[in-house]
Amino acid sequence: xxxxxxxxxxxxxxxxxxxxxxxxxxxxxxxxxxxxxxxxxxxxxxxxxxxxxxxxxxxxxxxxxxxxxxxxxxxxxxxxxxxxxxxxxxxxxxxxxxxxxxxxxxxxxxxxxxxxxxxxxxxxxxxxxxxxxxxxxxxxxxxxxxxxxxxxxxxxxxxxxxxxxxxxxxxxxxxxxxxxxxxxxxxxxxxxxxxxxxxxxxxxxxxxxxxxxxxxxxxx
Ligand code: DC
Numbered sequence: 001x002x003x004x005x006x007x008x009x010x011x012x013x014x015x016x017x018x019x020x021x022x023x024x025x026x027x028x029x030x031x032x033x034x035x036x037x038x039x040x041x042x043x044x045x046x047x048x049x050x051x052x053x054x055x056x057x058x059x060x061x062x063x064x065x066x067x068x069x070x071x072x073x074x075x076x077x078x079x080x081x082x083x084x085x086x087x088x089x090x091x092x093x094x095x096x097x098x099x100x101x102x103x104x105x106x107x108x109x110x111x112x113x114x115x116x117x118x119x120x121x122x123x124x125x126x127x128x129x130x131x132x133x134x135x136x137x138x139x140x141x142x143x144x145x146x147x148x149x150x151x152x153x154x155x156x157x158x159x160x161x162x163x164x165x166x167x168x169x170x171x172x173x174x175x176x177x178x179x180x181x182x183x184x185x186x187x188x189x190x191x192x193x194x195x196x197x198x199x200x201x202x203x204x205x206x207x208x209x210x211x212x213x214x215x216x217x218x219x220x
Contacts, residue, residue: 003141006031006124008219009132012146013181013192014096015153017203021146021211022128028216029126034119035077036129036136037099039112041090042069042081044098054098057105064111093176100180104187109135130184133195142218145194146211148204153177 008031010022019035026033043060046052046067052059070080079087089095102108109131116136119125127136133143148156154174161168184192194200199218203211 005120005122006142007120007137007140008124008126008142008144008215009137009140009195009198010126010128010144010146010215011130011132011134011192011195011198012144013148013153013184015157015177016146016148017156017208017211018128018146020208021203021215022126024208024212025215026126028212029124029219031124031126032119032121033073033077034116034125034127034129034132035071036116036127036132038071038077038079038090039069039115040099040103041095042079042086043067043108043112044095044102045086045089046081047102048095048098054102057107060102060105061107061111064108069115093173096180097176100183103130104183104189106189109189130192131190133198134193135190138195143195143198144215144218145198145200147200147202149202150174150177150181152204 008025010018012018022035023033043064046063047054047060050063052063054060068082072078072080077087078085079090113136119127120137127140129136133140154170154177157177158168158170158173161173201211201214
């Protein structure tokens, strides 16, 4: 039986190029796009704004259930948290660090599961994250695990932040990236790992276009 609403999952560590590749593919196929990292980042932002203790699993999970999160998709995606546009504030190093920390809580992951699954709508979904192919959409028809060397991932992040006019330090970025990778890979609940059957692509020496072509070649 053909898959009624096909899902393509793209998991991998930060800086592997998942975001750009997933967005490009979703646009090209006319499919919906789930940036699950943005959901964890928005929760981090909500927790920081409310002054919730980031070490209190139940309190953070309550915020996850209560927060009103909306993705408004136009030319670009705008993310609204409790009625306010928070898009630009989600991509700071601090927000990434807090997101990675609270993402290790099982109760938080459970609270966000259905919010993520709700993105599966016709004609299809491209889902970008850490556990898209293992936990959120284990039945997905197409699964990719996208990696790159830590040096290349740090270099990309450095250029991206510099391009935003931020004063950045490469050594600090490498340290943050290693710390976040370690936490995402070693946590007990939904750790970053390639899903069974996922096709692994190392993007270190590939352009975005080359990665996109390799992923699209997996689809009929
Ligand atoms: O992809 P990102 O860097 O925007 O994600 C931020 C953090 O959110 C990441 O360090 C771990 C967490 N995350 C997660 O645990 N599961 C996902 N599916 C996506 C992100």
